[in-house]
Amino acid sequence: MTTMTGSRPTLSPAARIARMHRQGKLTALLLFLPPALVLFTLFVIWPIFNAANLSFFKWSGYGAIDNFIGTQNYQRLANHSVFHQSLWNSVKLILASLFIQIPLALTLALLIYKKTSANTAFRLIFFAPYILAEIASGVIWSFIFDGDFGVSGQIAAALGIDPFYILADRQFAFLAIITVVVWKYFGYHMMIFIAALQAVPDDLIEAAEIDGAGRWQKVFYVKLPLIMHAIKLSAFFAIVGALQVFDIIIPLTNGGPSNSTHSIVSYLYTYGLAQLNVGYGAAVGVVLFVLCMVTAFSYRRLAMGKGGAL
Amino acid sequence: MKSFCLGAAAVLGLTLAGSALADDVRMLAIEPNVPEGRQYYLDVAKAYEAENPGTKVQFDFLDDTSFKSKLPTLLQSSARPDAFFTWTGGVFAEQAKAGVLKDISADFTDADRKNYSPSGIQSMSHEGKLYGVPMYAASxxxxxxxxxxxxxxxxxxxxxxxxxxxxxxxxxxxxxxxxxxxxxxxxxxxxxxxxxxxxxxxxxxxxxxxxxxxxxxxxxxxxxxxxxxxxxxxxxxxxxxxxxxxxxxxxxxxxxxxxxxxxxxxxxxxxxxxxxxxxxxxxxxxxxxxxxxxxxxxxxxxxxxFGGVNGWLVTKDAGKSTVDFLKFLTNNKNQTEGGRLKIWLPIGTNAQSGIADPRLRRIAEDLSKAPHHQxxxxxxxxxxxxxxxxxxxxxxxxxxxxxxxxxxxxxxxxxxx
CATH class of the missing domain: 3.40.190.10 (Periplasmic binding protein-like II)
Known part of the structure; x- marks a missing residue:
């Protein structure tokens, strides 16, 4: 094997292919690359470029795409107060996911990660909301928040106070959505943490005990450092997931009252698809795509260390 | 293998030709507000099939929101229905401009048009061309x-x-x-x-x-x-x-x-x-x-x-049977029956007699006397x-x-x- 140090002879592309052929790699490449490449190009790359192209047109979804309007869709987006609100809402969702959902999931995971039958039951209960379809969770919670016929209405009646309509209130409606999002996804993060905690070697914990570590010291100096990779991964899923929240908002508030509870995706759906401004919707989609990409790459670089290793 | 392919192609060709010859009618409707509405459509379709052997009428139903979001793609694909429900207005104008609809002006004689209120016909027209058939009004x-x-x-x-x-x-x-x-x-x-x-x-x-x-x-x-x-x-x-x-x-x-x-x-x-x-x-x-x-x-x-006008728009490439079926669907008998079932206020002239509810009858009368219907x-x-x-x-x-x-x-x- 040649050493990697020193100047490496640069091979011409033809020579490289010839070498691959000699090594038998070319056949494998030609055989196995096209299916994945074609599918990826067809269903990922092509739609992205198509959407980017569409975002420079005004198109209602009907007829030919011929009304080129340059960057007008983006200008309109930059000036639209509802879009600003939905960006801010997405930021709030990210913050809630990072600072409420993940600590909650972590605490519960630490409490119930050991294999006992009671813990299994708890795990099942906490994980159950995640299994539920998003849209179903939204509908269920809209019944819970309903001040007339719902659970909150019944509680108010039992207490003898006026019913409170949280989803009709501009100030509190988004808080209700955050509650549902946390409720829905904490179980998922909890499961990631439980899996990681179960992989922490017992002898390390025992060693810490012998060294006289207390309950909290074991958590902070042994368990958490050893599952840091899982926490980082979880945080990544939480951020990207928060950017994409949609199905929960539609049944709960449909973006209201006064368009104050849109996420970026529900904004895209409402102003792009439902109002037949497909070009405008594409522009929102491009912005969302860029946000997700920037988040993903900068997160890899900042949190996951060199080369994206966990 | 070759003969199998040829055979399959022949069968496929025949099936396609067969369906084209039979000129079936595919209608895309919104889910009606009342359960009787769905049955009403199916009954009318059955009655039409009985009068016109060989023609099949199929109704597909979608809820309002899915209907609105699926329609643009559907209309521009080859899977488009022959006729679909419309709320008329601006979206109808877009569809007419995009060329996905069929001009059926020639299929409607003056005598045919007399069966509908003028505002109904007006609502189904874009730049003087008739693209559909009105069925009911809301006020x-x-x-x-x-x-x-x-x-x-x-x-x-x-x-x-x-x-x-x-x-x-x-x-x-x-x-x-x-x-x-x-x-x-x-x-x-x-x-x-x-x-x-x-x-x-x-x-x-x-x-x-x-x-x-x-x-x-x-x-x-x-x-x-x-x-x-x-x-x-x-x-x-x-x-x-x-x-x-x-x-x-x-x-x-x-x-x-x-x-x-x-x-x-x-x-x-x-x-x-x-x-x-x-x-x-x-x-x-x-x-x-x-x-x-x-x-x-x-x-x-x-x-x-003030209210709505609703009906059916005919898509391009729809066969003759489609217009024929729409005329049948909105004939006096069926319009009267729709009114009797309280499904809607019929837009057909002289089709109000079936409305039994006195309040709905008053609304229908006000509507017919109104100088304008916004x-x-x-x-x-x-x-x-x-x-x-x-x-x-x-x-x-x-x-x-x-x-x-x-x-x-x-x-x-x-x-x-």
């Missing part, structure tokens, strides 16, 4: 609960203009009763007030001019005045608590349960307030209506009606401007924007259309 009136208004000492029949309604609302509120039940979450129920006010103040011609951008478009003083009138009402806080988290069907049920005195809605409320009420019975004979109050100095005729503004203006209008109306009521800002919001959307 918005101000419904009230007799028992509750009596209890509050208000005589609804004496409400003639906007000030009367404001005064009545205050009086009802004073009696501890919710003056108006509102499904604010859906926004369009609020926009019914806004649109009605605009139609009363600007008149149908004024609304049409604004749609074209004449006289400052929606920044025209008439629309600002409509917003101010709506704000006057909202300032009384006449709606039930939590109205912004109440959908229209739920609101209809609350009204049917006697939770408020007034409800602005189309004729469909007769069925909806009963079906959605907790008792399932609704208000019964306590339900009655007045026409929307007049606005002093408004250009709109107080006898003008289409729901959100339908008329098309998807994006219509949504801006609904948003604007909702935000006037919640106090988030002023009537001037609301008008500017709608005008901005119109300019970008």
């Amino acid at each position: 918005v009136v101000l419904w009230y609960n007799k028992a509750l208004v009596e209890k509050a000492g208000v005589d609804p029949k004496a409400i003639k203009n906007w000030e009367d309604l404001l005064a009545a609302s205050k009086k009802i509120q004073g009696a501890g009763i919710v003056p108006i039940v509102m499904g604010g979450k859906d926004k369009w129920p609020i926009a019914l007030f806004y649109g009605q006010l605009a139609a009363r103040i600007a008149g149908t011609d004024g609304v049409a001019a604004a749609d074209k951008g004449e006289n400052d478009g929606f920044n025209n003083p008439s629309f600002i005045q409509a917003g101010e009138a709506l704000k006057q009402l909202a300032d009384i806080k006449p709606f039930q608590p939590g109205y912004m988290d109440t959908t229209q069907p739920k609101a209809a049920g609350l009204f049917g349960d006697g939770k408020g005195a007034f409800y602005l809605a189309g004729n469909f409320l007769v069925g909806a307030q009963a079906q959605n009420s907790a008792t399932g019975k609704g208000l019964g004979d306590d339900l009655d209506f007045i026409t929307f109050p007049a606005i002093e100095g408004g250009k709109g005729d107080p006898a003008d009606t 289409l729901y503004l959100d339908q008329m203006l098309g998807a994006s401007v219509g949504a801006a209008l609904n948003d604007a109306a909702a935000q006037i009521v919640t106090g988030d924007i002023s009537p001037e800002e609301a008008a500017a919001l709608v005008e901005e959307a119109r300019e970008m259309r």
Whole structure:
């Protein structure tokens, strides 16, 4: 094997292919690359470029795409107060996911990660909301928040106070959505943490005990450092997931009252698809795509260390 | 293998030719509001098939939202239906401009056209060409609960203009009763007030001019005045608590349960307030209506009606049978039956005889006598401007924007259309 140090002879592309052929790699490449490449190009790359192209047109979804309007869709987006609100809402969702959902999931995971039958039951209960379809969770919670016929209405009646309509209130409606999002996804993060905690070697914990570590010291100096990779991964899923929240908002508030509870995706759906401004919707989609990409790459670089290793 | 392929191709070819020869009719409908509606369509299809052996009529149903979001793609694909449900208005104009519809003017003689109200035919026409067949109309009136208004000492029949309604609302509120039940979450129920006010103040011609951008478009003083009138009402806080988290069907049920005195809605409320009420019975004979109050100095005729016109649009490449079936579906017998089943207000001339409910009969009579029938503004203006209008109306009521800002919001959307 040649050493990697020193100047490496640069091979011409033809020579490289010839070498691959000699090594038998070319056949494998030609055989196995096209299916994945074609599918990826067809269903990922092509739609992205198509959407980017569409975002420079005004198109209602009907007829030919011929009304080129340059960057007008983006200008309109930059000036639209509802879009600003939905960006801010997405930021709030990210913050809630990072600072409420993940600590909650972590605490519960630490409490119930050991294999006992009671813990299994708890795990099942906490994980159950995640299994539920998003849209179903939204509908269920809209019944819970309903001040007339719902659970909150019944509680108010039992207490003898006026019913409170949280989803009709501009100030509190988004808080209700955050509650549902946390409720829905904490179980998922909890499961990631439980899996990681179960992989922490017992002898390390025992060693810490012998060294006289207390309950909290074991958590902070042994368990958490050893599952840091899982926490980082979880945080990544939480951020990207928060950017994409949609199905929960539609049944709960449909973006209201006064368009104050849109996420970026529900904004895209409402102003792009439902109002037949497909070009405008594409522009929102491009912005969302860029946000997700920037988040993903900068997160890899900042949190996951060199080369994206966990 | 080769012979198998050839055989398969031949079979496929024959099947395709067969289906083309038979000229089947594929209809795409929205899920009807009442269960009888679905059965009605299927019965009519069966009756048509019996009269025309060899032709098959198929109805597919989608709920409103899926229907609206799937339609653009569907119409531009080869899987498009032969005819589909329409609310007419701006979206219909888009479809006609995009060339996905079929001009059926030649298939409708003057005698054929006489079977429908002129406004119905007008609604199905774009630039003088007829693209579809009207089937029913909806007309918005101000419904009230007799028992509750009596209890509050208000005589609804004496409400003639906007000030009367404001005064009545205050009086009802004073009696501890919710003056108006509102499904604010859906926004369009609020926009019914806004649109009605605009139609009363600007008149149908004024609304049409604004749609074209004449006289400052929606920044025209008439629309600002409509917003101010709506704000006057909202300032009384006449709606039930939590109205912004109440959908229209739920609101209809609350009204049917006697939770408020007034409800602005189309004729469909007769069925909806009963079906959605907790008792399932609704208000019964306590339900009655007045026409929307007049606005002093408004250009709109107080006898003008406001609401929808619905029917079927024919897509390009649809066969002869489609138009034939649509004529059958909207013939006098079927129209009368639709009215009898309380599914809708038939748009066919002389098809009102089946309407048994006296209130619906009165609405139908008012509709036939109306000098103009203003289409729901959100339908008329098309998807994006219509949504801006609904948003604007909702935000006037919640106090988030002023009537001037609301008008500017709608005008901005119109300019970008």
